[in-house]
Amino acid sequence: MIKVLKSGFYSNIQDQGRFGYRNYGVPISGAMDLYSCEFANALLGNSKRCATLEITMVGPKLQFLKPTSIAISGAHMKPKLNDVPIEVNSVIAIESNDILSFGRLDKGFRSYLAVKGGFITEQVFKSRSMFNNITKTKYLSIDDSIGYLDVNREFKNSNAHVKFDNSILDSNNLEVYKGPEFERLSSDQKNRLFHSELKVSKLNNRMAYQLEPLLENTLMPILTAPVLPGTIQLTPKGQLIVLMRDCQTTGGYPRILQLTEKAINVLSQKTTGKRLKISLKD
């Protein structure tokens, strides 16, 4: 078990999400940066479906009550074990009562802590991903306990050769497909989308990221239609809203672009004020 000594800014359990329940209005959820989540699991030899801890901006302080192994991938937050700095993207052995803490955010926005065998928390609709009104809690609080498997730590580090794709943290380019309503945009609007620099607004969370500046818009709302994480909507006021993993299942704003899977991961690692470009794939 892990005891939460400090919760951090927004630490929540995430796996691959709830596939198969969107037709009941249940968001898919899952790790914002699925690549880093899967990478941390792979280092430990876990299944990619294992639940990890998604750590946002400011890390928690955690005490492990029994031995295990961990790996941390994604954003660089200067992790320390018993006050001694540890590497990201490597397997770290944990003894009883070890304390994991984090320092200043160096790069990226979200870190993923995986534990050997995965975290064992409440499971709803085949997923442990925390989401308001689906799971009992939506993030960790001080004094919470999180379970994990009692495992034999002796294992072959067979994934030691995998290399983390740093472009997830370094890239400022979001690759997109044309969305269903893309062709309704004027050539001037298209031009501005692909040739101007966009900025992450302070309105960004697990549901959506808003991008600045406004894009002058005369498109009318559409008949409510399906949306996915990565869908970029254009509101009547001209706001560009990029839907993220906790987004609603349907929406009524024109869907002008669709981020690639990788671009969703890249955007998940961006903080307020970061500058971005959008480019068409293919």
Next chain:
Amino acid sequence: MIYNLKYSRYNESSILIEWKAIIDENILQDVLRFKFLIENNNIKQKVEVISTYNSLLIVYDYAIDSFNSKIFTLKSLYLQQNESESTKPSHWKIPVCYADQFAIDLENFSNQKKLSKSEITKLHSDTIYTVFFIGFLPGFLYLGGLDSRLFLDRKTTPNLNVKKGSVAIGGQQTGIYPQDSPGGWHIIGNSPIELFNTNSNPPCFIKAGDKIQFQSISVSEHNTITRSLENSLFNLKSLKCD
């Protein structure tokens, strides 16, 4: 009837199929028929189909190698007949209490529409509504059929906390809030029925294509149903009409 459908790639792992962008019961039937065919044709593969008024979004659990061949398969599937019973719609009676303690906007609604409270609740509960799909919030039903005399634009300032079970009207739509949530619709009543339950599978007992009708109940009946739901003594099947 065979419609002219538009197929397009949505992302690496999903395909969007669109009918003409109108709200129409015949289109709904065709959307749901095709949805059922796709789900039953993909039992061995993981696939999720999101339906709305005029669209199906088919999300596969893997990146699609060839969109052309997937779309070709879907097009031939569309032409198949299905005579299955599983898409058979149900008809539900949903109890709603229109009393002042729940209907916090009814007074204002009545003034704006120049209709008495009882005229409003009668018009609202006389109609048989069609469930087009579930979206927005877990268990939120998109209902078609609201009487045009009850159309009223959304509030300019949304309520920060609309209570779970609130029955409301916004624009040309009516609906029930399945959980506490912010919302800009006019609240005219409350239903004690749980439309979404994480302990049930499926989590919603009402499905797209079903019909529902609101049945006016008193405050004490509302209390009774709430209590029997809390004690798991309420049988949802008792709401079924057929």
